[in-house]
Amino acid sequence: MNPIITDELLIRQVLDGRQTAFAALVKRHERYVFTLAMRFVKNREDAHEVSQDSFLKAFRYLSDFRGECKFTTWLYKIVFSVAVNFLRGKNQLLLSLDDDQKPISLPNLSSPDASRELEIGEKSTAVRQAIEQLSPDDSAIITLFYLCEQSLDEICEITNLTMTNAKTKLCRARQRLSKILSENFSEILTH
Amino acid sequence: MEEKFKITDDNLMLHALGLLSAVEARQMDVFLKNNPSWQQKFVEIQNENELISSMNFEVPDADFSEKVVAAWVLESARLNLGEKSFAADFQKKKSKNWVIRSIFSVFGLIVFASIFILFFSVNGQPVADNFRVPLPNFDFERLFLHPGLPFAILFVLTLVGLQFLDKIIRTRQFLKFQN
Numbered sequence: 001m002n003p004i005i006t007d008e009l010l011i012r013q014v015l016d017g018r019q020t021a022f023a024a025l026v027k028r029h030e031r032y033v034f035t036l037a038m039r040f041v042k043n044r045e046d047a048h049e050v051s052q053d054s055f056l057k058a059f060r061y062l063s064d065f066r067g068e069c070k071f072t073t074w075l076y077k078i079v080f081s082v083a084v085n086f087l088r089g090k091n092q093l094l095l096s097l098d099d100d101q102k103p104i105s106l107p108n109l110s111s112p113d114a115s116r117e118l119e120i121g122e123k124s125t126a127v128r129q130a131i132e133q134l135s136p137d138d139s140a141i142i143t144l145f146y147l148c149e150q151s152l153d154e155i156c157e158i159t160n161l162t163m164t165n166a167k168t169k170l171c172r173a174r175q176r177l178s179k180i181l182s183e184n185f186s187e188i189l190t191h
Numbered sequence: 192m193e194e195k196f197k198i199t200d201d202n203l204m205l206h207a208l209g210l211l212s213a214v215e216a217r218q219m220d221v222f223l224k225n226n227p228s229w230q231q232k233f234v235e236i237q238n239e240n241e242l243i244s245s246m247n248f249e250v251p252d253a254d255f256s257e258k259v260v261a262a263w264v265l266e267s268a269r270l271n272l273g274e275k276s277f278a279a280d281f282q283k284k285k286s287k288n289w290v291i292r293s294i295f296s297v298f299g300l301i302v303f304a305s306i307f308i309l310f311f312s313v314n315g316q317p318v319a320d321n322f323r324v325p326l327p328n329f330d331f332e333r334l335f336l337h338p339g340l341p342f343a344i345l346f347v348l349t350l351v352g353l354q355f356l357d358k359i360i361r362t363r364q365f366l367k368f369q370n
Contacts (some may be wrong), residue, residue: 022263026256034251048251055259056266127246145208146243152210171204178204178239 007071015063026055032072032148033079039139040083042132050086054079069157076148077158080140087136126185133180138173145170198222198229207236 013021037050196218
């Protein structure tokens with residue numbers, strides 16, 4: 001893809017009815033959107049559904065995008081809302097980030113699959129596994145901050161949190177991730 | 192005046208995430224220089240940060256974007272179809288309104304002409320008695336006192352209510368389809 005073509009230009013082309021621009025915009029953002037959806041719903045099938053619904057909703061309201069924030073921030077806000085509604089629909093309530101009593105379920109490391117993954121020793125797999133143990137909104141906020149490179153202001157915009165709350169929630173989520181990493185994956189991470 | 196600095200795990204994490212204010216960050220840096228154990232913890236957090244940042248993206252199925260585009264094309268087609276049918280419906284109703292207006296206009300014209308003929312002649316003189324249109328001699332009192340009148344009114348009101356309900360449901364369905 002031509003790197004000169006910005007999101008804004010693609011959006012204008014989509015609004016003019018160019019289907020190729022639409023496809024390009026989906027292709028450009030699909031991995032970010034899918035990763036964020038995965039952090040919420042934790043399985044590929046549902047993540048595909050949430051991602052597709054998010055893209056369709058975004059394109060339905062594309063003419064409302066005024067460029068007051070980054071397109072990605074606007075798009076992630078939609079993913080966030082679609083994913084939350086999806087979980088509500090499935091009665092999978094989001095656990096509060098401040099709930100320190102929340103039990104952390106750990107993967108069965110003695111299972112053949114887990115052992116094989118550990119043997120591979122990929123650190124990023126370990127991090128992914130650790131993130132999967134977090135609650136949906138914990139892992140979403142971590143993904144937004146680290147992977148999607150959203151600033152704290154943008155995270156506030158996406159999640160509708162105040163600056164103080166977002167800061168606290170990010171900090172707590174990061175501490176929980178740190179705890180899981182040190183308790184369960186320290187061997188892999190120190191290699 | 193700078194506030195008294197207090198080290199906590201939260202502060203250390205926020206510093207590693209780059210979320211402390213400039214003043215707090217400066218104080219934290221000074222503190223870490225003088226406290227090797229906290230400095231060690233800080234380095235560990237930073238190493239983890241690096242690791243988390245290098246985490247791989249989840250990759251959707253290869254045909255994901257094609258599926259999204261196909262779904263969008265389908266939805267656009269359905270939306271266009273919905274708009275067209277709404278426009279056609281609106282046009283049909285508009286033409287029906289035109290017929291009703293025409294009938295009403297003709298009726299109004301007849302009434303107006305009758306009144307005109309009743310009171311004025313062409314040259315401004317009153318119309319002769321033999322030219323007067325006979326007024327209908329209708330017993331309104333009997334009509335209003337008829338025992339079936341309340342039922343008739345109820346029937347008409349029910350019809351109007353149902354028509355109104357139908358309009359609401361149709362509009363809601365259209366808006367739901369559009370969204």
